[in-house]
Amino acid sequence: MAASIIDGKAFAATVREKVAGHVARLKEENGITPGLAVVLVGMDPASEVYVAAKHKSTVEAGMASFEHKLPADTSEEDLFALIDELNADPKVHGILCQFPVPDHLDERRVVARIDPSKDVDGLSVVNAGLLASGEKGLVSCTPLGCLMLLRDQVGNMSGKNAVVIGRSNLFGKPMAQLLLQQNCTVTIAHSRTQDLAAVCRDADILVAAVGRAEMVKRDWVKPGATVIDVGITRIPHPEKPGKTKLLGDVDFAEVAEVASAITPVPGGVGPMTIACLLANTVTACCRANGLAEPEGLTA
Ligand SMILES: Nc1nc(=O)c2c([nH]1)NC[C@@H]1CN(c3ccc(C(=O)N[C@@H](CCC(=O)O)C(=O)O)cc3)C=[N+]21
Numbered sequence: 001m002a003a004s005i006i007d008g009k010a011f012a013a014t015v016r017e018k019v020a021g022h023v024a025r026l027k028e029e030n031g032i033t034p035g036l037a038v039v040l041v042g043m044d045p046a047s048e049v050y051v052a053a054k055h056k057s058t059v060e061a062g063m064a065s066f067e068h069k070l071p072a073d074t075s076e077e078d079l080f081a082l083i084d085e086l087n088a089d090p091k092v093h094g095i096l097c098q099f100p101v102p103d104h105l106d107e108r109r110v111v112a113r114i115d116p117s118k119d120v121d122g123l124s125v126v127n128a129g130l131l132a133s134g135e136k137g138l139v140s141c142t143p144l145g146c147l148m149l150l151r152d153q154v155g156n157m158s159g160k161n162a163v164v165i166g167r168s169n170l171f172g173k174p175m176a177q178l179l180l181q182q183n184c185t186v187t188i189a190h191s192r193t194q195d196l197a198a199v200c201r202d203a204d205i206l207v208a209a210v211g212r213a214e215m216v217k218r219d220w221v222k223p224g225a226t227v228i229d230v231g232i233t234r235i236p237h238p239e240k241p242g243k244t245k246l247l248g249d250v251d252f253a254e255v256a257e258v259a260s261a262i263t264p265v266p267g268g269v270g271p272m273t274i275a276c277l278l279a280n281t282v283t284a285c286c287r288a289n290g291l292a293e294p295e296g297l298t299a
Pocket of ligand 1: 050096099100141142232246265267270272273
């Protein structure tokens with residue numbers, strides 16, 4: 001039986017609509033406009049595309065967007081001075097520093113400089129700790145987006161076996177925490193895992209975030225499993241010269257024949273990431289102003 005294809009693009013549009021509704025209410029009833037600041041250091045072409053997409057979605061949702069493009073040789077001192085300014089600016093409710101940053105900068109130190117209550121990437125030690133303790137913080141956008149898709153697709157996840165391939169702070173670890181909160185039995189697999197295929201075959205929910213194109217094959221997947229593909233590898237397009245094509249971590253054509261549901265790449269998890277960035281900004285804005293949190297936009 002062929003899997004149903006989870007339409008992340010359509011779902012993200014509904015999230016963005018909800019966000020826009022909350023934003024309109026905040027403006028009307030409270031005179032507050034949620035604001036997101038995005039900092040880009042250097043001119044990585046992929047990052048420029050993402051940052052432009054974030055700016056567009058932020059404005060479309062009715063929020064204020066503050067873009068800061070800094071030269072590649074910006075010193076830590078100058079970057080920190082900007083972050084300190086944004087931390088102190090009441091018009092800015094969310095701050096994101098686009099990664100990767102140039103080699104002379106240290107991502108961990110950059111994240112640590114951002115006020116945790118404005119850390120809409122959920123990367124700070126404070127937000128990671130709050131999530132691990134089951135308390136309210138800000139949750140990294142991509143795992144939050146995957147959770148929203150899973151809640152919609154699977155519903156009650158209690159007791160299910162969930163396997164997350166990948167253990168990064170940005171994705172694997174927070175994803176595992178969210179699945180644990182849903183009462184899944186969670187396994188975090190990674191590059192050193194023995195017999196990864198066998199571990200994956202146990203999963204009712206399989207989340208792949210390793211960054212290796214089409215690594216997950218048909219025989220890695222339990223029949224009827226729900227498969228979430230977080231990978232994005234850009235390759236030269238096989239048919240169209242000069243164009244590129246995106247591949248996920250899952251061999252989509254094969255796995256779609258055994259899974260019950262699967263996210264495509266593109267059009268799956270990716271669009272949810274930006275939608276959740278907007279959602280986190282609204283959440284941060286409500287908290288900063290002592291207002292009730294938006295419903296349906298948090299973990
Ligand atoms: N501090 C930080 N936070 C991030 O969240 C962050 C980051 N740095 N650096 C780069 C990665 C990547 N990322 C994506 C966002 C949207 C799509 C997305 O919308 N993808 C579309 C298509 C994109 C296309 O066609 O190029 C899709 O999958 O359908 C993908 C990837 C956020 N990231």
